[in-house]
Amino acid sequence: xxxxxxxxxxxxxxxxxxxxxxxxxxxxGGVLAFGDRGTGKSTAIRALARLLPPMRxxxxxxxxxxxxxxxxxxxxxxxxxxxxxxxxxxxxxxLGATEDRVVGALDxxxxxxxxxxxxxxxxxxxxxxxxxxxxxxxLLPDHLVDLLLDVAAxxxxxxxxxxxxxxxxxxxxxxxxxxxxxxxxRPQLLDRFGLSLEVRTPVDTATRVEVVKRRLxxxxxxxxxxxxxxxxxxxxxRRLSDARARLSEVAVSDGIxxxxxxxxxxxxxxxxxxxxxxxxxxxxxxxxxxxREVTDRDLARVAPLALRHRLRRSPLxxxxxxxxxxxxxxxVLSM
Amino acid sequence: xxPSNDIALAAELLAVxxxxxxxVWLHGASGPVRDRVGLELGAAQDHxxxxxxxxxxxxxxxxxxxxxxxxxxxxxxxxxGLLAExxxxxxxxxxxxxxxxQTVQPLCAALDRGQTALERxxxxxxxxxxxxxxxxxxAVGEEARAPDELRDRLAFWIDLADADRGTLIELxxxxxxxxxxxxxxxxxxxxxxxxxxxxxxxxxxxTRALAALCEAAGALGVESLRAMTxxxxxxxxxxxxxxxxxxxxxxxxVAARLVLGPRATRIPVPEEAENEMPPEAPPSPAEDEAPPAxxxxxxxxxxxxxxxxxxxxxxxxxxxxxxxxxxxxxxSGRSHARSARFTxxxxxxxxxxxEKGRPAGVRxxxxxxxxxxxxxxxxxxxxxxxxLRRGTNRVQVRPEDFRVTRYRDREQTCxxxxxxxxxxxxxxxxxEAKGAVERVLGDCYARRDQVALIxxxxxxxxxxxxxxxxxxxxxxxxxxxxxxxxxPLASGLDAARRLAEDLRRKGRTPIVVLMTDxxxxxxxxxxxxxxxxxxxxxxxxxxLAGLGTPTLFLDTAPRPRPRAQAxxxxxxxxxxxxxxxxxxxxxxxxxxxxKQAS
Numbered sequence: 001x002x003x004x005x006x007x008x009x010x011x012x013x014x015x016x017x018x019x020x021x022x023x024x025x026x027x028x029g030g031v032l033a034f035g036d037r038g039t040g041k042s043t044a045i046r047a048l049a050r051l052l053p054p055m056r057x058x059x060x061x062x063x064x065x066x067x068x069x070x071x072x073x074x075x076x077x078x079x080x081x082x083x084x085x086x087x088x089x090x091x092x093x094x095l096g097a098t099e100d101r102v103v104g105a106l107d108x109x110x111x112x113x114x115x116x117x118x119x120x121x122x123x124x125x126x127x128x129x130x131x132x133x134x135x136x137x138x139l140l141p142d143h144l145v146d147l148l149l150d151v152a153a154x155x156x157x158x159x160x161x162x163x164x165x166x167x168x169x170x171x172x173x174x175x176x177x178x179x180x181x182x183x184x185x186r187p188q189l190l191d192r193f194g195l196s197l198e199v200r201t202p203v204d205t206a207t208r209v210e211v212v213k214r215r216l217x218x219x220x221x222x223x224x225x226x227x228x229x230x231x232x233x234x235x236x237x238r239r240l241s242d243a244r245a246r247l248s249e250v251a252v253s254d255g256i257x258x259x260x261x262x263x264x265x266x267x268x269x270x271x272x273x274x275x276x277x278x279x280x281x282x283x284x285x286x287x288x289x290x291x292r293e294v295t296d297r298d299l300a301r302v303a304p305l306a307l308r309h310r311l312r313r314s315p316l317x318x319x320x321x322x323x324x325x326x327x328x329x330x331x332v333l334s335m
Numbered sequence: 336x337x338p339s340n341d342i343a344l345a346a347e348l349l350a351v352x353x354x355x356x357x358x359v360w361l362h363g364a365s366g367p368v369r370d371r372v373g374l375e376l377g378a379a380q381d382h383x384x385x386x387x388x389x390x391x392x393x394x395x396x397x398x399x400x401x402x403x404x405x406x407x408x409x410x411x412x413x414x415x416g417l418l419a420e421x422x423x424x425x426x427x428x429x430x431x432x433x434x435x436x437q438t439v440q441p442l443c444a445a446l447d448r449g450q451t452a453l454e455r456x457x458x459x460x461x462x463x464x465x466x467x468x469x470x471x472x473x474a475v476g477e478e479a480r481a482p483d484e485l486r487d488r489l490a491f492w493i494d495l496a497d498a499d500r501g502t503l504i505e506l507x508x509x510x511x512x513x514x515x516x517x518x519x520x521x522x523x524x525x526x527x528x529x530x531x532x533x534x535x536x537x538x539x540x541x542t543r544a545l546a547a548l549c550e551a552a553g554a555l556g557v558e559s560l561r562a563m564t565x566x567x568x569x570x571x572x573x574x575x576x577x578x579x580x581x582x583x584x585x586x587x588x589v590a591a592r593l594v595l596g597p598r599a600t601r602i603p604v605p606e607e608a609e610n611e612m613p614p615e616a617p618p619s620p621a622e623d624e625a626p627p628a629x630x631x632x633x634x635x636x637x638x639x640x641x642x643x644x645x646x647x648x649x650x651x652x653x654x655x656x657x658x659x660x661x662x663x664x665x666x667s668g669r670s671h672a673r674s675a676r677f678t679x680x681x682x683x684x685x686x687x688x689x690e691k692g693r694p695a696g697v698r699x700x701x702x703x704x705x706x707x708x709x710x711x712x713x714x715x716x717x718x719x720x721x722x723l724r725r726g727t728n729r730v731q732v733r734p735e736d737f738r739v740t741r742y743r744d745r746e747q748t749c750x751x752x753x754x755x756x757x758x759x760x761x762x763x764x765x766x767e768a769k770g771a772v773e774r775v776l777g778d779c780y781a782r783r784d785q786v787a788l789i790x791x792x793x794x795x796x797x798x799x800x801x802x803x804x805x806x807x808x809x810x811x812x813x814x815x816x817x818x819x820x821x822x823p824l825a826s827g828l829d830a831a832r833r834l835a836e837d838l839r840r841k842g843r844t845p846i847v848v849l850m851t852d853x854x855x856x857x858x859x860x861x862x863x864x865x866x867x868x869x870x871x872x873x874x875x876x877x878x879l880a881g882l883g884t885p886t887l888f889l890d891t892a893p894r895p896r897p898r899a900q901a902x903x904x905x906x907x908x909x910x911x912x913x914x915x916x917x918x919x920x921x922x923x924x925x926x927x928x929x930k931q932a933s
Contacts, residue, residue: 037487038561042447095440096393097454099697100715108400108457109411111718112730120457136440142783162715180807182436182484186783201558208549209542212564216545216571219355220536 002222006047007232010210011202015044017285018195018305022131022173023052024243024284029194029277030152030174032137032185032309039199040211041177045090045133050233052088053241055129059084062121063128063168089130091123091172095139102144103151106162119166124157127172137176138185145189148174152192194277195302196309198322243287250283251293259332260299266328269310278306296333303329339505341656345491345593346376348572350520351531353425353467355568356490357446360431360481362472363495368503369471371510372493377425377469378518385421389430393437393455400456400711406730409721411457418442418451419462431470431481439482442468446488456711490565492597497660531575538571540582547649551591554650555657556600566594584645588652596656602665603650700739712738747843748929749785749802750775753831755851755891757792757822774922775848776809784929785843787834788812791827793820794861798830802838821863824855828875828906835884846885846929849908852892853899876906885928889913889921 009016018031033041057064059082067083093102104122111117123132132148134140140148151157157170176193178185190196202208218225260278269275279294281302286294304325311321329335349356359376363369377384387396394400398416405412417426418441426442428434434442445451449465468489472481486492495503520528548566557563570590574582657665697712717736724731752775779786786809788800800812828849835845855868859875862868879886886908890899895912903910909928911921 036558037484038559038564040560092452094397094444094452094454096397096437098456100457100712101454101459105457106715106718108405108715108718111715112405112721113410115719115721117719123454123459135444139436139440163719179484181805201560205546205549205553208552208560208563209545211560212545212549212567213540213542215564216540216567219568220538 005229021284032193032196033177035199049090054085091127124170132172138178195305274310354465357488358468359491367510389433418464421466432474497658499659534575551649554603566590591649591653592656595653709740752788756790756818796826796830821857823857825859825871825875848887850889880907
């Protein structure tokens with residue numbers, strides 16, 4: 001079934017901005033969307049797939065390698081290589097997935113029928129150069145989380161099992177969603193996400209009505225509904241690919257670097273990761289707006305996304321991290 | 336219309352579009368009445384009705400390698416899971432309150448997407464799984480309800496425990512008359528349902544109707560957007576059943592009664608009070624525009640309705656859908672605390688079962704008494720050797736191929752705080768102790784342990800934070816804690832003992848951290864008699880000691896006194912005077928005790 005269009009999602013601006021930034025700058029480190037049930041977190045993330053400009057890959061490569069930087073596996077093959085255009089993968093990692101499907105394992109079929117020791121690539125391979133989406137990421141078994149952390153950090157998947165020994169590139173944008181009331185995310189994993197946000201149920205009736213209305217219209221005739229938003233989708237798609245092309249030309253002044261650093265100091269965030277993510281996200285946001293320079297306004301806009309989950313927070317802190325960030329923004333950026 | 340007619344109506348609506356309406360949460364004790372209602376709801380003619388047992392394994396739920404066939408054929412043969420088999424039908428889920436998270440999540444994903452992803456046993460498939468769920472919930476009293484994430488996706492909530500007497504009598508009579516035979520719909524009705532299914536694609540619903548439903552949801556304290564969407568869908572299906580291409584007021588009223596009413600968390604504010612709140616009264620500009628916009632296409636029926644605005648009638652209709660038991664609770668103002676505790680318990684219990692041992696990969700080993708063979712992994716280990724072993728067509732498996740699933744079997748610890756919340760002085764001390772509690776909470780979080788908190792004050796002890804791993808929850812529960820009153824120390828200790836016993840039964844290791852100055856002034860029965868209160872406390876302390884649970888006694892008195900030390904001795908606890916303790920040291924102490932315990 002055709003997914004619900006991204007541009008038809010009512011409200012949820014922060015979620016949309018975070019996903020757009022992740023598309024524009026893949027090195028941002030992924031997005032974590034936590035929040036209320038039924039607010040369309042999964043819908044937005046799944047809708048993303050249709051907005052991604054296609055990518056060029058080596059034909060037949062299980063890891064859809066970039067023709068420019070072929071992988072070990074491709075270069076071992078000496079048959080003539082063709083380039084093809086394919087959609088960017090958005091891979092779902094369902095909660096019931098077994099480890100062998102995540103990392104890849106011995107191809108049972110080939111082994112049983114032909115006695116061949118062949119590697120059957122897993123979801124990490126499928127997600128290479130694309131997005132890996134985990135719904136209910138907070139409920140994922142610990143051993144899979146460990147595994148993901150390792151691969152996300154190294155960009156490589158190393159498989160050593162049942163006599164297969166494979167190493168393949170696995171660079172993907174990790175996107176997670178979940179409801180914190182059903183269990184918190186391990187702190188180690190939390191820190192790996194570049195951006196994080198909280199999704200709330202809209203409170204005003206007009207917005208609620210619009211959400212329900214669009215949902216019902218989509219139910220009735222998904223294709224017609226998607227057609228209605230075709231223009232918006234196309235516009236956004238162009239905006240995303242323009243922003244991506246422009247990204248490297250967006251200037252980051254010394255003043256911006258300095259103020260980003262001050263902002264992180266004011267909030268007492270851990271490490272440099274937050275600072276860099278903040279600047280990167282600001283740059284992507286500026287690029288999305290068609291600007292060639294990062295401004296304080298861009299920093300202020302993305303600061304909650306980039307820093308919210310990096311604050312040293314006491315578990316009983318009643319003041320939301322949002323309030324602290326707003327205050328720091330007011331102090332440092334005078335906004 | 337009586338509620339038993341509503342059950343028939345819900346059944347008919349569900350028969351038209353089981354997947355998009357999600358299904359029914361049916362709460363009530365197992366028995367002929369409940370089963371009768373369930374059968375009636377599930378009577379979806381042409382569809383198969385499949386049963387999903389609460390402890391279904393993932394391979395049966397999602398599908399996987401069909402072992403016998405794979406071994407026989409010598410190649411991978413896929414076996415469909417229950418979620419795929421249920422496509423186009425109804426899934427009957429008994430004991431929904433006991434569902435494990437790894438079952439709930441795929442079930443919810445299937446309800447959302449109509450698809451099930453299979454990524455197991457080296458297989459990667461996607462199956463259509465569009466079905467309706469009848470979730471039977473047998474939880475009694477304060478026991479765990481079916482998980483909220485599942486209930487949120489089911490349009491109809493029927494609570495037999497909350498039904499009024501008249502309805503129950505009627506249902507009992509129906510059960511007597513019909514017995515446990517599957518319900519059959521007559522051909523005319525079947526035809527009507529099939530026709531409605533066709534018509535459903537063309538049923539229009541206008542903004543005014545949706546606005547009325549969303550407003551009514553707000554008035555009843557129903558905040559879930561899914562509930563509002565489900566109500567909108569129910570209105571559409573009802574219109575289709577009536578043979579209409581447009582949702583009219585009658586459809587909206589039915590949807591409000593069936594979908595929104597049973598979800599109420601508060602009784603709508605009466606009119607006088609509403610007038611005092613100006614922001615609520617004037618409709619927002621968007622709504623203002625709505626009625627004229629659809630005025631032309633609108634049928635006359637909704638226009639010629641009585642002058643009372645649709646909104647009010649929808650709220651009234653929704654109110655009439657609140658089952659009488661729930662209504663009583665809402666009226667007495669108990670609903671908030673109770674429902675919060677319900678959900679808390681629900682999650683607590685439903686988390687628990689999954690954490691007895693998490694799968695953590697596989698290893699080569701012989702299966703034994705406590706070690707189960709992982710057949711697929713064993714097969715995979717055997718596969719490369721088949722040529723060498725030169726068998727017939729059958730796969731040859733040798734002992735060295737055996738693989739078993741590794742479980743991380745560290746017993747889960749739950750730190751139970753028992754806090755004196757009586758009197759302003761105690762609360763102030765609690766404030767001082769907060770740093771300590773925070774630190775321990777934070778460490779529990781990092782260690783993936785659980786925390787719970789019992790507060791005692793006035794006439795008893797209350798489980799303020801049910802066992803949870805969620806800091807968000809713990810934080811929220813704590814913020815609602817108000818102190819004051821007398822000091823029923825014995826009740827607090829009793830509550831701790833009961834919780835500790837409960838945790839033990841669930842295979843977890845409880846650690847009790849008691850924060851008090853050891854002073855008691857209320858007996859177990861609530862009498863203000865300091866002398867007897869102290870005796871009671873000593874008895875309770877002994878009973879707690881009898882459990883052998885590691886216990887930490889934090890003396891919160893500004894100047895530690897022998898009284899507290901004596902009590903600590905009574906309960907065999909490690910005694911620590913709080914004033915001399917910093918947060919980090921406390922946390923370390925708690926976890927060193929935990930280590931000794933496990």
